[in-house]
Amino acid sequence: MLCALIMAGGKGTRFWPLSTEEKPKQFLKLLGEDTMLQMTVNRLEKLVPIERVFIVTGKCYVDLVKEQLPKLPLSNIIIEPVGKNTAPCIALSAFHINKIYEDATIAVLPSDHLIKDEDKFLEMLSAGDEFVSKNEQSIVTIGLRPDRPETGYGYINFGDINCTINSYEVRSVNRFVEKPNLEKAKEYLEDGHFLWNGGMFIWKVANILRLISLHLENTFDVLSEIAATSEENYERVLEEKYNEVDSVSVDYAIMEKADEIYVIPGEFGWDDVGSWSAIERYQRKDEFNNVCLGNVKNIEANNNIVVSSNKPIVLVGIDNIFVVESDDMIFIGKREEMETIRELKMKI
Incomplete structure (x- = not known):
């Protein structure tokens, strides 16, 4: 059963002064009549029903999520008391989703990206879902074919084809690469075996919890205690204990250490809308x-x-x-x- 986890806690500082800490870019109408968050949820509707869409965000943004997504069940808003980077944020969400959908596959998606060819994007998510369902200890990420030497994105160096699902190649991942300088970015583009890392992942909930317990033992223990708390005490214990988790990115904590990682290369008109120049490109x-x-x-x-x-x-x-x-x-x-x-x- 495919669920979507949308990460909506970013500060959007590159769009200041329009984007502020009180109302960052995912809650703004930068590319049309809908906000970036609304665009993200709307494009998923054909594949994932709203009751299986989860939003993880900061406590200060809960009212904005409710206002912009009135059909979203309140129980699907996962509150991170304090920002501790992506690994604990994803782990907290995995524990939450696991209580509701025990055998879930989770597609982790950013809340503020542009995707032009939505049908192709959903086909790729479906291909990733199918692969993970058959290979339950695998992780699939979506990589974007670069069309310029971009220094603002991380990269994925891919290897051989594992299989093809509905015409989409599933390839092995050799390594993840941090944001390069311009010379390196040009090398990656010319090499042809590097993709932009869009921060999109597909995995079984049981598998990501297994990997967190293996590579982030302290975080797993803290979140296990929080998850086991009764509903009436959950908010209090979450506030008290969450600061004890490790502040680390999911790329560093999990992706660079896990064995079975695969990537589906894609082209569907993607942009992370990370700067004002992106607005200029698409408006x-x-x-x-x-x-x-x-x-x-x-x-x-x-x-x-x-x-x-x-x-x-x-x-x-x-x-x-x-x-x-x-x-x-x-x-x-x-x-x-x-x-x-x-x-x-x-x-x-």
Whole structure:
């Protein structure tokens, strides 16, 4: 039985000032009429019913999840009291899902990625689900074929074909690679045996719990104690004990140590929408090459990026700038400086 675990606790600092700690990018409408979180859940509807969709997020974002996903059962919101990286977050969620669906297969997915070809993406998830169901101690990840030497993503070095499921290759994973410099990224692109790591994993719940007990014994023990707590005391014990888990990424804790890891290479119009340049890539431009979100009017203005949250913004005779209006500030700068916005925040 396939369940989806959507990780929605990120801070989205690269989209400041529109994205804030109180309302990060997964809860924003960056690429259409729906928020990034809503887009993620909506694309899963053909494959995973809402009662088998789980959201793991911080306590401060629970109300946003409820507001944006009113059909989601409240019991499917998994609360992480404090951010401790992806391994304990996934482990906490696995214990929770295991109580409801004991023999579940879990697809772990980010909450804020763009996927253009949704049908192909769902076909790949189904292929991964089928493979894991037959190979219960395996992990399947989805790798994206790179089309540029990207330094902002981790990579997956893949090996031989294990099998083919519905025309999708399932290949062995040689190793996971951290974000490279530009020279290395060019080498990976030319080599042809490297994929972007999109942070998407498929595994049996029993298997991920086994691997956590094997490689993160302390975290497993702490979470086992929390999971065994009665319903009336669960929140209190979770608050008291969760800080004792190990703060470590799932890539480092599990992926680099597990034996049976496979990857399905794919091309389905993926982007992690990790920076303002991603918005520029996918938003429609006007005849003067302006990207405008919200109530914006350009008069003889060219090559600008303008985001209005509430107030109307009018640009007159200005070129090559960005303007972002949020609830508490208006941020204006040179367009070429937009990718340094996270660093600029520290100076304010």
